[in-house]
Structures are given as structure tokens and as C-alpha cells.
Amino acid sequence: MEALKIKGGTPLQGKLKAQGAKNATNKLLVASLLSDKPCRFYNVPNIGEIEITVAMCQEIGMQVSWDREAKVMEVVTKELTTSYIPQRFSGANRIPILMIGALLGRTDQDIIVPVTGGDCIGKRPVDFHLDALRKLGANIEFREMKRLGAYFAQAHSGLKGTVITLPYPSVMATENTILASVTARGVTEIKNAAMEPEIVDLILFLQKLGAHITLDVDRTIRIQGTRRFYEVEHHIIPDRIEVASWGMAAIASKGRIFIEDAKHSDMITFLNKMREVGGGFSVHSNGIEFFYDGPLQGGLHLETDVHPGFMTDWQQPFVVLLTQAMGSSVVHETVYENRFGYTEVLKEMGADITQFRQCLGGKQCRFASQSFPHSIIVKGPTALNAKEIAVPDLRAGFAYIMAALIAEGTSTILGLPYLDRGYENLVEKLIDLGADAERVELDDRPEEIVYPQASRPIAALTVSA
Incomplete structure (x- = not known):
């Protein structure tokens, strides 16, 4: 099976083009x-x-x-x-x-x-x-x-x-x-x-x-x-989840990334929270640049919601960002009831995260009377240590990529098909941005999940200039 090895400590620098959503x-x-x-x-x-x-x-x-x-x-x-x-x-x-x-x-x-x-x-x-x-x-x-x-x-x-x-x-x-x-x-x-x-x-x-x-x-x-x-x-519109993911990776690693074609109007709520936590960004006519702009400040409240609220798919990498911010922050997940399972790995890496079954937010959500841990408190900043990680789902997977980028040592990330489902040329982009990363083969591990493939070849399209 394949795995991704990342040695932490290198700021991401460069530019990339936003993929289609x-x-x-x-x-x-x-x-x-x-x-x-x-x-x-x-x-x-x-x-x-x-x-x-x-x-x-x-x-x-x-x-x-x-x-x-x-x-x-x-x-x-x-x-x-x-x-x-x-x-x-x-x-x-x-x-x-x-x-x-x-x-x-x-x-x-x-x-x-x-x-x-x-x-x-x-x-x-x-x-x-x-x-x-x-x-x-x-x-x-x-x-x-x-x-x-x-x-x-x-x-x-x-x-x-x-x-x-x-x-x-x-x-x-x-x-x-x-x-x-x-x-x-x-x-x-x-x-x-x-x-x-x-x-x-x-x-x-x-x-x-x-x-x-x-x-x-x-x-x-x-x-x-x-x-x-x-x-x-x-x-097809640019992928606002991918844009936010790379933007947070730039800031968490203390780097700078320009994302071509990032659409400002689709990122308003996200950018507000970035400014609140102290992350730097600059909006241009052809994209958005994200950069580290000094120590991050916690003490904020984040609540996921349907659009135009804060996307649930932005939440996981943002939590990694909060582990590097000064103070305590609250995150209340109102869209999916089981989306904080990934935080256990972050805690093993050194993060200070506590889960709660109550609604820690400005409003009660549909999970208020149920027993799901759908709120967390994140305290930071905390140093993270490298770890071997198995990716459970797509967005948690990118959160682990971010954690590995800022961790001390070399992390091994398994379950790459989950990441390949949603992030185009992920490893190549990491390397182009300066990350110390490589995709390796682990011969002694069981095969990863294999998704259904086309029953017939997909014809190659010749596009005229």
C-alpha cells in the first residue's frame, strides 16, 4: 500500500491554481x-x-x-x-x-x-x-x-x-x-x-x-x-474547500501561498474567521494570497452551519490552526454529529482538545438532546509531534496533512485514496510548495480501499486550441 511521509517544520511557499469544485x-x-x-x-x-x-x-x-x-x-x-x-x-x-x-x-x-x-x-x-x-x-x-x-x-x-x-x-x-x-x-x-x-x-x-x-x-x-x-x-466553479485547505496550511506552516482563481464571494465567512484568528490574506483580481502574519490569536467561537455559515468541511483544518493559536477556542459542529473523531489523533500528537456533548454555541442545534460529542474546546498553542496516522475520511485527512506539516519529526499518513478522492495532485502540490514530502510504497501493509472503476475506458478528449 502507499503512504505519504511528511517531515514537519518547512513553511509552504509558492502558488497554485484552484481546482474545480x-x-x-x-x-x-x-x-x-x-x-x-x-x-x-x-x-x-x-x-x-x-x-x-x-x-x-x-x-x-x-x-x-x-x-x-x-x-x-x-x-x-x-x-x-x-x-x-x-x-x-x-x-x-x-x-x-x-x-x-x-x-x-x-x-x-x-x-x-x-x-x-x-x-x-x-x-x-x-x-x-x-x-x-x-x-x-x-x-x-x-x-x-x-x-x-x-x-x-x-x-x-x-x-x-x-x-x-x-x-x-x-x-x-x-x-x-x-x-x-x-x-x-x-x-x-x-x-x-x-x-x-x-x-x-x-x-x-x-x-x-x-x-x-x-x-x-x-x-x-x-x-x-x-x-x-x-x-x-x-x-465549473473553483473548489472553496480546497482553497481554504491550502490557505490554512500556508498560515499554519508560517508560509505564504497565492491561490489563483480563488473566488472571494464564496469565501466571505471563512475569511472573516481567518482575520479573527490573525491569519493573513490579501484578495486580488485573480485569486487570494494567504500568509502568516504573526502569532495566531484564539479565544474565538466557531459554529458550523449551512451556507452562508461556516462550512463543516472547513472545520477540521481550522481546528489544527487553533492548536497553534494563543488561548482557548470553542468549536460547535451543527451539520454532522460525528465529525470530531479525528481529534483523538491530534490529541495523541500533542493537541489540547476536549470534547463535549452539549451545544457550546450561540444556539442549540438538532443534536442538542442527543448524546453525540459535537462541541470541542481547543487550547493553544501546543507543539505537535510526528505520528503514523490512518486517514478516516477526506477532510480529516487534510487536517492530518496540516498537523504533519507543523509537527516535530516525520509523520507517515496512510489511507491516501481518501485524499485522492478530493484533492487533485496533492503530493505534487505539497512538493511544489516546498514541503519535505514523498509518496512511498509500504509492501508489508494490507491493500487500501479500492473504489469502483469505470466499466469501460474513458475516451480521451482532444481539445482544439
Whole structure:
């Protein structure tokens, strides 16, 4: 198996270009299944997560051409060859459940998708998805299948627009409902919808495709159903999680990194917290520069929330940053109930972190009456020591990368497929930025997790100048 060795103590210096957003690209590929028209995507990240979604889409008839170096992908699904997503994709990522919304308007056959997966950071209930789709007229049930189970869905009588109020502004439930509503008869209103930049990007793509969609400031999305579609060219937004990750790595390592194409408007809440903790940044017309600007100051309160709040995926590396800040800080996780498991490793490395089951924040969250440790207090600054680390999930994985960069000694990080899912050319970027890092082979270790691959080769796309 492969591992990443990092010797701490070297400031990161240099520049890099922000990759396309993982959480946008996956949804756009699924959205393209709504029509039989060609779609051309630019700024496509060459990461494992996109490989998985492409393989899933190919299973049901999508033709894919991908120029990985140019970051351009052309897709077209002229006809569905099947509406069954094989069980080998069960647990690979969260995308299978999103297929239901897209395919309900494309076929009157039974749609069969495996159970969802992704990182082990807490439950990702699909009740919000299923309830919304049923209100639109879909019939959905869960059946045991090959020990894992699958969702069976169909809308033989078609979908009909209605008013849907989501109990929580879930990102994927919003996206699933939008996709199903595009081809529903009449008008659909989605209230208490998520409004993340990736959702806005999806809406912009769907408008190009032919959908009629409007946004209101009260978290309401209205969709007028249509069956007329067009060819689309679409540039994927930069990945705000990757931008924040590298920005925090620059500051934690006492370095300086310029991130080209970082989008200021998507980073406002994050940048506010960076300024509060004393991290340096400078916004330019073509990106954002992050730099160490003197000792970091703790004593702040951080609460994750849906957009425009502080992203839950920014939380883990920010906690590593807080271990280097003077004073005590509170972090309250309100999005996922099991997202502080990674802090045990940080404590073993020397961090002073205490978990609490109570809501240590300005508001009570939906986990208030439950027994999940979803708040922490971080005291700093503390010196960190190198350690062998097994990555449990994608975002915790980058937090461990940051911890290794500032630790005394050489750390060994296992579980690289998790990181490869979301960070493009991670090791190469670390080396280019000056980190003392190398990817090595550990022959005496068991194989790491292997994600489903495409059932057929992905055609190389020749892009004209």
C-alpha cells in the first residue's frame, strides 16, 4: 500500500491554481442525465471522486470523453441503456441517491440505486430526499438486496409540481428535488432550500440546459417543468474547500501561498474567521494570497452551519490552526454529529482538545438532546509531534496533512485514496510548495480501499486550441 511521509517544520511557499469544485462537478454530471444533449464541462478536477461518478453514469449509458490535462470533459447520454446502478457502487459515495431525481424524468422504468456512502462523519439520512420525491409523485421503497439493500423508484404516471418544505436545508435533498422538478408538470416550489454556491452553479447549468428556475431571498426555489433541452458549455466553479485547505496550511506552516482563481464571494465567512484568528490574506483580481502574519490569536467561537455559515468541511483544518493559536477556542459542529473523531489523533500528537456533548454555541442545534460529542474546546498553542496516522475520511485527512506539516519529526499518513478522492495532485502540490514530502510504497501493509472503476475506458478528449 502507499503512504505519504511528511517531515514537519518547512513553511509552504509558492502558488497554485484552484481546482474545480468536487461537490459541483459530481452534481453537474448527474444533471446532464436529464437530457440527450451534449454537455461540455471546463475546469473538471482529476480526482478519484469524479472517476467514481463517471463510472456510475457510464453504467446507464453516458458517453464520456475526458482530457484530464486540459480539465475538459464532454458527456452525452443519448439513451439510457439501463436504470440500474450496480451494487458494487454501494457505499462508494453519496451520488447514487441523487440519480433518482435525475432519472425519474428520463425513464418510466424502475430505477434501482444502491445505498449511499461517503465519509464516516455521521448519519446522512435520505428521508428528506425520499419525502420530497414522493410529494412530486414518485413511488420509492427500500428493499434488501445482496445483503446491502437498494432503493427502487418509479413515476409511471409522471411527476407533478407541488410545494415542498424541507425540514432542514440539506444540500443534496435540495439538489435531488431540483433535478426531479425540472421535468415535472407545472410549478414546484422548494422552501427552506440550501443555497450553497454549488447549488447556484447547478441552477446556472440547468438554466443553460433549458430549465426555468428562480431564486428568492427567503430560501425558496421555483422550477417550471420543461422537456425541451439544449447543448451546454459550463465552467465549473473553483473548489472553496480546497482553497481554504491550502490557505490554512500556508498560515499554519508560517508560509505564504497565492491561490489563483480563488473566488472571494464564496469565501466571505471563512475569511472573516481567518482575520479573527490573525491569519493573513490579501484578495486580488485573480485569486487570494494567504500568509502568516504573526502569532495566531484564539479565544474565538466557531459554529458550523449551512451556507452562508461556516462550512463543516472547513472545520477540521481550522481546528489544527487553533492548536497553534494563543488561548482557548470553542468549536460547535451543527451539520454532522460525528465529525470530531479525528481529534483523538491530534490529541495523541500533542493537541489540547476536549470534547463535549452539549451545544457550546450561540444556539442549540438538532443534536442538542442527543448524546453525540459535537462541541470541542481547543487550547493553544501546543507543539505537535510526528505520528503514523490512518486517514478516516477526506477532510480529516487534510487536517492530518496540516498537523504533519507543523509537527516535530516525520509523520507517515496512510489511507491516501481518501485524499485522492478530493484533492487533485496533492503530493505534487505539497512538493511544489516546498514541503519535505514523498509518496512511498509500504509492501508489508494490507491493500487500501479500492473504489469502483469505470466499466469501460474513458475516451480521451482532444481539445482544439
